[in-house]
Amino acid sequence: MSSERQLPPEICDIILDHLHSDMESLSSCALVCKAWVPTARMHRFETLHIPRSGRGRSALALLCDSTSTILPYIRHLSLQEGGEGWRRNDPLWLGDALPRMRLQELSSLHSLRIQSFAWPTLSPQARACLLSVLPRVRSLSLPVLEGECVFGVFEMISAATSLHELSLLGMGVIDTPDSQSLLAQFPTSPFSRTLTRLQVDAASIFLRFINWVAPGLPVPEIDLQDFFSSTEATKFIASCGSRVKHLTLRFSDLGWANPEGIFIFYGGLSHNSSLITLDLGCEHASIIPILHQLPSPHLSMSVVTLHMTPDTLLRFDSNLGALEDLFTSHFPAARLEIIGTHDDVEPLLGLRDGLFARMRRLREEGRLGFKRSDGLSMDPDTPSVMDSLLEDQGTVH
Numbered sequence: 001m002s003s004e005r006q007l008p009p010e011i012c013d014i015i016l017d018h019l020h021s022d023m024e025s026l027s028s029c030a031l032v033c034k035a036w037v038p039t040a041r042m043h044r045f046e047t048l049h050i051p052r053s054g055r056g057r058s059a060l061a062l063l064c065d066s067t068s069t070i071l072p073y074i075r076h077l078s079l080q081e082g083g084e085g086w087r088r089n090d091p092l093w094l095g096d097a098l099p100r101m102r103l104q105e106l107s108s109l110h111s112l113r114i115q116s117f118a119w120p121t122l123s124p125q126a127r128a129c130l131l132s133v134l135p136r137v138r139s140l141s142l143p144v145l146e147g148e149c150v151f152g153v154f155e156m157i158s159a160a161t162s163l164h165e166l167s168l169l170g171m172g173v174i175d176t177p178d179s180q181s182l183l184a185q186f187p188t189s190p191f192s193r194t195l196t197r198l199q200v201d202a203a204s205i206f207l208r209f210i211n212w213v214a215p216g217l218p219v220p221e222i223d224l225q226d227f228f229s230s231t232e233a234t235k236f237i238a239s240c241g242s243r244v245k246h247l248t249l250r251f252s253d254l255g256w257a258n259p260e261g262i263f264i265f266y267g268g269l270s271h272n273s274s275l276i277t278l279d280l281g282c283e284h285a286s287i288i289p290i291l292h293q294l295p296s297p298h299l300s301m302s303v304v305t306l307h308m309t310p311d312t313l314l315r316f317d318s319n320l321g322a323l324e325d326l327f328t329s330h331f332p333a334a335r336l337e338i339i340g341t342h343d344d345v346e347p348l349l350g351l352r353d354g355l356f357a358r359m360r361r362l363r364e365e366g367r368l369g370f371k372r373s374d375g376l377s378m379d380p381d382t383p384s385v386m387d388s389l390l391e392d393q394g395t396v397h
Helices: 009-017 023-032 034-044 055-064 094-100 124-136 150-159 179-185 206-213 231-243 259-265 284-292 310-329 345-358 360-364 385-396
Strands: 047-050 076-080 111-115 139-141 165-168 197-201 221-227 246-251 277-281 303-308 335-340 368-372
Touching (some): 009 034, 047 055, 124 150, 150 179, 150 206, 179 206, 197 206, 206 231, 221 231, 246 259, 259 284, 284 303, 303 310, 310 335, 310 345, 310 360, 345 360
Parallel strands (some): 047 076, 139 165, 165 197, 197 221, 221 246, 246 277, 303 335, 335 368
């Protein structure tokens, strides 16, 4: 290509940036022009996922082969030991593969996700390899843990000295060590002072162990999912107290249980005096009682997010006035954001208009907003979620 017709490198990079999710085009670009290789590789290998299936595990060679040159480009690494369709007698691969991985050369690694791994099955060498890469990891996700994993998880957390985000979701039946043995191995908190966000199943017994080794964990953002057994989670929220600035609570919709009532009974949010944002998904009758437990007036609160369906509005309609009054007295500076959930957009338009009409005061003050869940469009011509899925499946086939 002649110099007169050559585009500036900055323009080429912008063009390649637009191909971020087009793996085939990025691979072609890397073959077309040597100058495009770094940017194309940066996008092509930013995320590397190695699944549990042997056929899909060909990507493992990119981590193990001595001739591989893509390691500095990997920012997000995902390793799947188990998962959907996995059975207990299926062979495990991670313990054998870890010592062969060139993990020390992942100089740009930002996040690590390991699904369904079994810590007791890892050899000392495999554990050492895994722990060696953790100091540079900022985001660690360990979904679907089972068996004797508690000590292993805390050992990994302790090694992650630059950790900002930790996610422990989908925990099954795990071991239950006593406090004495756990504190003997972790006499001081294994959590890094850099930790800013913790996501965990609210029903998980793991919260009890966190309370033991790190009481009053100073983490500003907490996300508690699948809230159907409230005792340990409520104790945990109370122990964090005013350190929590941003809180997400997702209560399970179980007809036979009343997790919101238990949460309220044990003090709820009464210890969290410094909340700035609250994202609350719960049974409609518990919204106001939960909010009432926050110290009042809660001047630091800036946003309260509630999740509703059109059916929720029908059941909550008589309480909308009380909710509006609560925002006047308890949260005078806060904005109320409603996230509407429904497959079709038409019922959500009705939900939005009904809320705006019944809470006119907040709307006029600019403190009431409405969005559709998952960032979906509120355009009346938007097809239903199910229709979109069927259309996508038809396109694939």
